[in-house]
Amino acid sequence: MALVNPNFAAELEAFGVDTALECFNCGTCAAICPLLYEHFPRKLIRYVQVGAEKKIMENAQDLWRCLHCGLCTRTCPRQANPGELILGLRRYVVARWRRP
Amino acid sequence: MAKKKKKTEPAPEAKVGVYVCHCGGNISDAVEVDQVCQHARRVPGVVVARDNMFLCSDPCQEMIIEDLKSGLVDRVVVASCSPSLHEATFRRALARAGANPYVYEHANLREQVSWVHHGAAATEKASRLVAAAAAKARLLRPLESIRVEVQRQAVVIGGGVAGLKAALELGERGLAVVLVEKSPFLGGQVAQLQRLAPFGETAAEVISELTGAVLKHPAITVHTCAEVEDFAGYIGNFKIKVVRQSPAGAVYADRLARLSRSGRGLGEYVPFVGVMPAAIPEGREEFDLEAGAIVLATGFRPYQPRAGEYGYRDFPEVVTLPELIRQLAAAEGAGDTLVLNGRLIRQAALIHCVGSRQIPGVHAENEGGYLNEYCSRTCCSATLYAANQIREQYPKTRIFDFYRDIRTYGRGQEELYTEAARNGTLFFRFEAGEEPQVSRNPHRTSNPLLVKVRDVLTFGEELEVPVDLVVLAVGQEPNDIAHLVENLKIPVGADRFLQEVHPKLRPVEVSVAGILLAGTCQAPFDVGETCAAAGAAAVKAAAILTRGYVELDPFVAEVDLSRCVGTGACVEACLAEGALALVNLEVEGQMVRRAQVNPALCLGCGACVAVCPENAINVQGWTLKQYEAMVDMIVSDEYLEERAEG
Numbered sequence: 001m002a003l004v005n006p007n008f009a010a011e012l013e014a015f016g017v018d019t020a021l022e023c024f025n026c027g028t029c030a031a032i033c034p035l036l037y038e039h040f041p042r043k044l045i046r047y048v049q050v051g052a053e054k055k056i057m058e059n060a061q062d063l064w065r066c067l068h069c070g071l072c073t074r075t076c077p078r079q080a081n082p083g084e085l086i087l088g089l090r091r092y093v094v095a096r097w098r099r100p
Numbered sequence: 101m102a103k104k105k106k107k108t109e110p111a112p113e114a115k116v117g118v119y120v121c122h123c124g125g126n127i128s129d130a131v132e133v134d135q136v137c138q139h140a141r142r143v144p145g146v147v148v149a150r151d152n153m154f155l156c157s158d159p160c161q162e163m164i165i166e167d168l169k170s171g172l173v174d175r176v177v178v179a180s181c182s183p184s185l186h187e188a189t190f191r192r193a194l195a196r197a198g199a200n201p202y203v204y205e206h207a208n209l210r211e212q213v214s215w216v217h218h219g220a221a222a223t224e225k226a227s228r229l230v231a232a233a234a235a236k237a238r239l240l241r242p243l244e245s246i247r248v249e250v251q252r253q254a255v256v257i258g259g260g261v262a263g264l265k266a267a268l269e270l271g272e273r274g275l276a277v278v279l280v281e282k283s284p285f286l287g288g289q290v291a292q293l294q295r296l297a298p299f300g301e302t303a304a305e306v307i308s309e310l311t312g313a314v315l316k317h318p319a320i321t322v323h324t325c326a327e328v329e330d331f332a333g334y335i336g337n338f339k340i341k342v343v344r345q346s347p348a349g350a351v352y353a354d355r356l357a358r359l360s361r362s363g364r365g366l367g368e369y370v371p372f373v374g375v376m377p378a379a380i381p382e383g384r385e386e387f388d389l390e391a392g393a394i395v396l397a398t399g400f401r402p403y404q405p406r407a408g409e410y411g412y413r414d415f416p417e418v419v420t421l422p423e424l425i426r427q428l429a430a431a432e433g434a435g436d437t438l439v440l441n442g443r444l445i446r447q448a449a450l451i452h453c454v455g456s457r458q459i460p461g462v463h464a465e466n467e468g469g470y471l472n473e474y475c476s477r478t479c480c481s482a483t484l485y486a487a488n489q490i491r492e493q494y495p496k497t498r499i500f501d502f503y504r505d506i507r508t509y510g511r512g513q514e515e516l517y518t519e520a521a522r523n524g525t526l527f528f529r530f531e532a533g534e535e536p537q538v539s540r541n542p543h544r545t546s547n548p549l550l551v552k553v554r555d556v557l558t559f560g561e562e563l564e565v566p567v568d569l570v571v572l573a574v575g576q577e578p579n580d581i582a583h584l585v586e587n588l589k590i591p592v593g594a595d596r597f598l599q600e601v602h603p604k605l606r607p608v609e610v611s612v613a614g615i616l617l618a619g620t621c622q623a624p625f626d627v628g629e630t631c632a633a634a635g636a637a638a639v640k641a642a643a644i645l646t647r648g649y650v651e652l653d654p655f656v657a658e659v660d661l662s663r664c665v666g667t668g669a670c671v672e673a674c675l676a677e678g679a680l681a682l683v684n685l686e687v688e689g690q691m692v693r694r695a696q697v698n699p700a701l702c703l704g705c706g707a708c709v710a711v712c713p714e715n716a717i718n719v720q721g722w723t724l725k726q727y728e729a730m731v732d733m734i735v736s737d738e739y740l741e742e743r744a745e746g
Binding site for chain 1: 447498500521522524526527543555557558559561562563564565566
C-alpha cells in the first residue's frame with residue numbers, strides 16, 4: 001500500500017528530473033531495454049508519477065543496472081526521457097542515502 | 101420424381117425457382133447447400149435450384165431477375181437469413197423483374213438452422229424448410245398491396261436536441277409538425293450541460309439556435325407539459341391522444357426556481373433549465389393529433405448512482421459529472437485552486453464507467469434488477485473535457501483519473517486524452533470488479549476522502565489517493581417510457597433502449613412502420629450523433645409524408661363469398677376494432693349478411709380463419725391450403741434421396 005503524493009514529481013526537479021509526468025505508461029522503454037528486467041525502467045518512472053518514495057528507495061539498486069545505451073530515450077513516444085530520469089533518480093537516491 | 105398431388109390445384113404455370121444462400125459460410129458451414137438444392141429439385145413445381153455465396157449481392161439478385169424475365173421461373177423461394185433482414189430486398193428484386201412481389205417465399209436457413217443445428221440434421225431440416233417453402237410458393241397468387249392515404253403531418257415526441265432537430269428538418273421541408281414535450285422546457289439533457297466535448301461549443305448556443313428556429317417556424321407547433329396518453333392507427337394514419345396539464349409533483353421545482361431566479365422570460369434560454377416556450381397550463385386539456393409518421397425522441401437520463409456506490413450520498417464530497425458541471429458553472433473565485441461550495445478542491449478524483457459496462461456476476465444489479473452492460477460512449481470525453489477545463493483554469497487543483505478503459509473514440513476526442521496527459525492529470529487503471537473504493541480519509545492529510553485502488557499501471561500495487569472531491573462519470577440510461585412502448589408496441593433491446601430494424605441498413609426505423617427513432621432513445625449518443633440520427637429520422641418521415649400514400653402488405657383477411665353464410669364468428673374473434681364487420685350484401689338476388697374486411701385495419705393475425713366453421717375466410721398469402729401444402733412437405737420424405745445418416 002502506498003499513499004499517492006502528487007507533489008513528489010516537483011520535489012525531484014531539483015535533481016534534474018522533470019519529465020516523469022509526460023510518461024503515459026506505454027511500456028515501450030521496458031520492451032526495448034536490453035536488461036529485460038521486470039518493468040525497468042517504466043516501473044521507476046511510474047513510482048515517480050505517483051510519488052511512491054519508499055518504493056523508489058526499496059528498488060534503488062535497479063537504477064545502477066542501467067547501461068546508458070539510450071534506447072529508451074530514443075524510442076519514447078512522449079519524450080519523457082527515461083534515460084535522464086534514471087540518472088536523476090540516482091542523484092536523488094544518493095542524496096537520500098542513509099539519511100534518517 | 102415424386103408424383104403430383106391431386107388434392108390441391110396449383111396454377112398450371114407455377115414454376116418455382118429455389119435459391120439457396122451460403123451467407124458467406126454462416127449457412128454453408130453447417131448445411132450442405134448443394135444437397136439442399138438437390139433435394140429441392142425433387143419437390144413438385146420446382147424447375148430450378150441454385151446456390152450462391154451471397155444471394156443478397158447485386159449480381160445474385162440480377163440472376164433471379166434474369167430467371168424471371170426469361171420465363172424460366174414465376175415463383176421464387178429464397179433460402180437464406182431471417183426474412184426480417186432480406187425478405188423486402190428480394191420482393192423488390194421481383195418487382196424490378198416486372199413480377200408481382202408477392203409470388204415470393206422465404207426460408208430461414210440461418211437463424212432457424214445453421215446457427216442452432218449441426219451435422220446431417222441441419223441439412224435435413226434445411227431441406228424440409230425449403231421444400232415447405234417451395235410447396236407454398238407453388239400456391240401463391242399475385243397480390244396487390246393496399247394503398248392508404250397519408251396524413252401530411254408528423255408528430256415528434258420529445259423536445260431535446262433530437263426532437264428539436266427532427267421537427268426543424270421536417271418543418272424546413274414544408275411539412276406540418278407537432279412537437280410534444282413532457283416537461284415545461286425544451287432543450288432536454290443538453291440544457292443540463294455547459295460546454296460540449298470535444299470542441300467546446302456551449303449548450304446555450306446549440307439549444308438557443310434550435311429553439312429559436314423551431315418556435316418561430318410557422319409549420320411547427322410546440323406543446324410542452326404534454327404527454328401521449330393513447331395511440332392508435334398505422335403508418336400514414338396514426339391517431340395520438342395528448343394530455344396537457346401541469347406536471348405532477350415537484351420534478352421540475354429546481355428548474356422552475358432557477359428560471360425565476362434568472363429573471364428571464366418565455367422563449368429565452370436559461371442555463372441548466374432550457375427554454376420554456378409557454379406558461380404551465382392550469383387545467384387539464386386533452387386533444388387528438390393525426391400523424392402520417394411519428395418521430396420518437398424521448399432521450400436518456402444520466403445514471404443515478406445507488407446510495408453508497410463509490411460513497412455517493414454517504415459523503416457530500418462525491419458528486420456525479422452532471423452535478424460537477426453545474427457546480428463548476430457556479431464556482432466562485434478566480435484563484436489558481438478550484439473552490440466549490442466554499443471548499444478548496446486541491447485534489448479531485450474522477451472515476452469512469454459508473455453505471456456502464458456492468459458485468460453479470462461481477463457487478464451488483466441496479467434497482468430495477470438490471471445491469472447496464474453497454475458502454476455509454478460519451479462519458480470518457482466529457483470527463484476528460486472537465487479534467488482539462490479544471491487543470492487549465494485552476495492549475496493548483498490536481499486531477500486523478502481512474503479508468504477501466506479510455507474510449508475517446510471520435511474526431512477531436514483522442515486529443516482530449518493527450519491534452520490531459522500533458523497537463524499533468526494522473527491516470528490510474530482498474531480492472532472490472534476491482535473498482536476504486538471511496539472512504540473517509542484516515543490519514544493525517546486534510547483531504548476528507550480517500551480513494552483506494554489496485555492500479556494496473558503500477559503493476560497491480562494498491563495505491564491510496566487522498567482527495568477533496570470524487571466525481572462519478574455516470575453513463576446514459578434510457579428514459580422510462582414504458583407507457584409509450586406499451587402503446588406503440590415497439591421493440592426494446594436487452595439494454596432497454598429502443599431497437600431499430602437493422603443496426604446498419606435501417607438504423608432509424610423500428611419494426612412498426614411509420615415510427616422513427618431520433619437520438620438517445622435508441623442508444624448512448626453525443627450531440628453530433630444525435631443530430632445526425634434526428635436528421636435521418638426526419639428525412640425518413642418526410643419521405644412517408646410527401647409521397648402522399650403508403651403501401652401496406654396485402655397479408656390481410658379475405659372473405660370467400662361463395663362459402664360465407666354470415667355466422668359472424670369471425671367478427672367476434674377479430675382483435676382489431678373495425679377490421680371485420682357483417683354487412684348487407686346482395687348475393688344471387690337476395691339480401692344477405694356477409695363478413696367484410698377493412699384491409700387497412702386488418703392485422704392479418706388469422707384469428708378469424710381459426711373460428712370460421714365454413715372455412716370461408718383466409719389470410720391472403722397465408723391461406724389454409726398453403727399451410728397444408730407446407731405441412732405435407734415437412735412430413736414427406738419423398739424428396740430426400742436417402743435419410744441423412746447420423
